[in-house]
Amino acid sequence: MVLFNCNGCGLSKEIADKFANKSVNCPKCKKSVSIGGPDKPGKANNRYSISDFVSRTAQKDRGQGLFELESNRLLEINLNGMVWTKMGSMVAYLGGIKFTREGILEHGVTKLLKRAVTGEGTTLTKAEGKGTLYLADFGKKISILNLQGESICVNGNDLLAFEGNIEWDIKMIKKVSGMLAGGLFNVNLSGNGMIAITTHHDPLTLSVSSNKPIITDPNATVAWSGSLTPELKTDISFKTFMGRGSGESIQMKFAGQGFVVIQPCEETYFQKA
Incomplete structure (x- = not known):
């Protein structure tokens, strides 16, 4: 052989x-x-x-587009300009690239206030210049999405990188009274350009329709269509079934037309009040 x-x-x-x-x-x-x-x-x-x-x-050096998968857990960015990346996600780079942590007023007072209210903790780093940049996030699996005038909501912890021309805003899912300390935040991205999201293991995308709402665990929910407005709800019987200790069982309900992306793993994004 x-x-x-x-x-x-x-x-x-x-x-x-x-x-x-x-x-x-x-x-x-x-x-x-x-x-x-x-x-x-x-x-x-x-x-x-x-x-x-x-x-x-060995690195593959595909060099085909701005965002490429060097492997399913390593993102290659062929940079010639600027992108936003999740702080701490850079693992290596080649060429002349400058990294700048976002300033406190980098995105305006409105987004600053939203971060304060929601407790949104994802800090961004601006990568500028020309070269090859490699990103990873604790070995999570990476998916690249090319927005073409569309919008998508992503849990802040699962957003790895996006092009500088992508429009983005912080959205708040209103809490049920006394249920959450700060509600649940997500980042809405829209426009034209590339974004990269991460999941623990392989993602599963569920179709949502007006007559087929989808219920998910917030800690396993990664992203959803920008057209959907999820609601937070509680289910005591669900808590008992899952063997939780104290407190309410929190769920997300999606209804309308679109999709929801989940992962086979629960990450803790918030604390109960």
């Missing part, structure tokens, strides 16, 4: 000796790959060598 390594898509596997010292097309990305010779008897297998590791994990 000989080792097949594609630097284009990262596919790595063992193939038959008959392909040794030949060029074959990658079955995944169709790129031509040169195959080395078989290991000689008595020599260490190259399968777990440093050169094999470097080859399998």
